[in-house]
Amino acid sequence: MSEKRAIYPGSFDPPTNGHLDVIERAASCFGEVIVAVVVNPQKRNPMFSLEEREAMLRDCVAPWPNVRVEHFRGLLADYVKSTGDVIVKGLRVVSDFESEMSTALMNRSLSRVDTLFLMSDARYSFVSSSIVKEVFFLGGDVAALVPEPVLAVMSKKRTSLVNSR
Numbered sequence: 001m002s003e004k005r006a007i008y009p010g011s012f013d014p015p016t017n018g019h020l021d022v023i024e025r026a027a028s029c030f031g032e033v034i035v036a037v038v039v040n041p042q043k044r045n046p047m048f049s050l051e052e053r054e055a056m057l058r059d060c061v062a063p064w065p066n067v068r069v070e071h072f073r074g075l076l077a078d079y080v081k082s083t084g085d086v087i088v089k090g091l092r093v094v095s096d097f098e099s100e101m102s103t104a105l106m107n108r109s110l111s112r113v114d115t116l117f118l119m120s121d122a123r124y125s126f127v128s129s130s131i132v133k134e135v136f137f138l139g140g141d142v143a144a145l146v147p148e149p150v151l152a153v154m155s156k157k158r159t160s161l162v163n164s165r
């Protein structure tokens with residue numbers, strides 16, 4: 001196992017079994033893994049607050065003593081530069097590669113940081129936070145795709161959204 005620390009960044013809105021699979025495998029390769037939750041995801045306003053996303057992740061990573069959950073604002077390259085580690089990402093499909101390649105090259109040019117990729121487990125190659133949210137909030141069953149603590153938080157959120165209508 002490498003002594004290096006890996007930073008696994010993401011929106012985690014919400015965390016899925018695909019994320020957890022990457023975290024578990026990274027934790028077996030690196031001395032320490034920091035799951036870094038971006039405060040303001042670029043794509044859209046998150047459905048889950050930063051506190052909710054961090055709490056869900058902390059519940060999920062509890063079994064792995066070398067995994068910590070933190071958050072960051074602004075550029076990932078600045079956050080990683082301050083820690084001097086490598087970035088780890090999961091790759092699901094070819095379209096991921098296209099965007100991840102430019103992101104990895106930009107982060108390298110900004111802070112000389114390397115990005116290492118783990119191929120997603122085939123069971124999760126179609127799983128994203130967005131698709132899980134869409135299916136769940138339209139009444140579909142996502143129990144096989146998210147960790148149990150995440151499903152519990154999603155169910156609560158669905159109830160509070162329904163009640164607020």
Ligand code: PNS
Nearest residue numbers: 009010011012038074075076077103106
């Ligand atoms: O889970 P996501 O939404 O795919 O994660 C994307 C994330 C958070 C890794 C990416 O948007 C990011 O690094 N955001 C921080 C801002 C930044 O550094 N942007 C420039 C990337 S080259």
